[in-house]
Amino acid sequence: MSLYDRILGHPFVYHRVRPLVVGIDYTPQYEALDAHSDDRILDIGCGGGDALRYLGSFETYHGFDTDEVAISFAKQRPEAKRPDVHFEAALVSPATLQDIRPTRVMMNGLLHHLDDEAAVDLLRMCGATNTVERIVTNDTVYLAGEPLNNILARLDRGRFVRRIEGYRELVARAGLTIVHEELVRSHATRGIARYLVMVLEPKGAIPVGGVVPTRSP
Numbered sequence: 001m002s003l004y005d006r007i008l009g010h011p012f013v014y015h016r017v018r019p020l021v022v023g024i025d026y027t028p029q030y031e032a033l034d035a036h037s038d039d040r041i042l043d044i045g046c047g048g049g050d051a052l053r054y055l056g057s058f059e060t061y062h063g064f065d066t067d068e069v070a071i072s073f074a075k076q077r078p079e080a081k082r083p084d085v086h087f088e089a090a091l092v093s094p095a096t097l098q099d100i101r102p103t104r105v106m107m108n109g110l111l112h113h114l115d116d117e118a119a120v121d122l123l124r125m126c127g128a129t130n131t132v133e134r135i136v137t138n139d140t141v142y143l144a145g146e147p148l149n150n151i152l153a154r155l156d157r158g159r160f161v162r163r164i165e166g167y168r169e170l171v172a173r174a175g176l177t178i179v180h181e182e183l184v185r186s187h188a189t190r191g192i193a194r195y196l197v198m199v200l201e202p203k204g205a206i207p208v209g210g211v212v213p214t215r216s217p
């Protein structure tokens, strides 16, 4: 991991400095996940476990990340002591999916860290798990006519930031349906970056509309 990645990925920088610079509020992303008390949530690329700030109720929450520093930070959260909350520093495999049998999968800020093959394989693997009803993705995105957003996207730690079409193509290759997609500001009032949120369901779901405008303050 480069020094740049290590600094930007350090829990203090990620959780304290980044929100001040970019403005961060993931409420729309977690609303899109639409989790309820009977949902088993698999959060892939969970980082320091910020999802727990947004999720109201669930049966179980399972956060996975390949970064051991992020997972040890997540494990220090008070919620990590709850019996229904689990964090693991590991890749998600078919065995993980069989074991957890998730109903909702969150990939908040993940796809732009994965190359096309890895992203398609992961989406396909989650979509092929018969318990999974919904997958939500949220990513940094290059947008025409948005130079400030695009500079921030260029500075992102993720090496695979795409245009909207690039993310759509991953979903199509994985055989999933986009039931909703939306461009949101990184924070409803202070956010200077734009993110693409996609709500995905297994093939056969009814797609809803195209990209709707960014939420305004």
Ligand SMILES: C[S@@+](CC[C@H](N)C(=O)[O-])C[C@H]1O[C@@H](n2cnc3c(N)ncnc32)[C@H](O)[C@@H]1O
Pocket (backbone or CB within 6 Å): 044, 045, 046, 047, 048, 049, 050, 051, 064, 065, 066, 067, 070, 090, 091, 092, 107, 108, 109, 110, 113, 114
């Ligand atoms: C932008 S951060 C998002 C963290 C968290 N979801 C959040 O919303 O704050 C992306 C995370 O994905 C993790 N990651 C990258 N590739 C991964 C993979 N193949 N499996 C699991 N996690 C991965 C990185 O270590 C990093 O913590």
